[in-house]
Amino acid sequence: MFRTLFLAALMCAATLGAQAHDYNLGDLKIVHPWARATAPSAPAGGAFLTIVNGGASDKLLSASADVSNVVELHTHITEGNIVRMRKVENIDLAGGSETKLAPGGLHVMLIGLKAPLKEGASFPLTLTFERSGSITVEVNVQGLGAATPSHGADAAKHMDHKPMDHKQH
Numbered sequence: 001m002f003r004t005l006f007l008a009a010l011m012c013a014a015t016l017g018a019q020a021h022d023y024n025l026g027d028l029k030i031v032h033p034w035a036r037a038t039a040p041s042a043p044a045g046g047a048f049l050t051i052v053n054g055g056a057s058d059k060l061l062s063a064s065a066d067v068s069n070v071v072e073l074h075t076h077i078t079e080g081n082i083v084r085m086r087k088v089e090n091i092d093l094a095g096g097s098e099t100k101l102a103p104g105g106l107h108v109m110l111i112g113l114k115a116p117l118k119e120g121a122s123f124p125l126t127l128t129f130e131r132s133g134s135i136t137v138e139v140n141v142q143g144l145g146a147a148t149p150s151h152g153a154d155a156a157k158h159m160d161h162k163p164m165d166h167k168q169h
């Protein structure tokens, strides 16, 4: 299948304002990339987005950004009654599926923030897919109270995120 939407996606990324927010990359649609604003001392933050795959199966292999020293793909797992974050090597995107990276679930982890993520700001995040290639999207930073009701608890979990957690994987 021809990737006719690729150029359109690039143009969209180049002209994007602070609030716009869908990107097309081949058969993939990337919806509303956003991150939660972080407290001044927070060592890490999370970025979230939804990936709609209208084609054959694909995988999100990696994410990169300049706002932190390390960028990882994470999920949350429950061990007993403790919810922890764990690094994942990639994220499966089945054909015809919609995959949400959202607070409390899969997310892009920004570890070692170089500066706090401020509400109203935005930053580029490059996503690399196994089949569809790469795209750079603009992530909008939203306030601490934005989106889901589970935010308070999730923000606390991110605060507990120690560098040691990542060395185990």
Ligand SMILES: [Cu+2]
Pocket: 074, 075, 085, 086, 107, 108, 109, 161
């Ligand atoms: Cu995480």
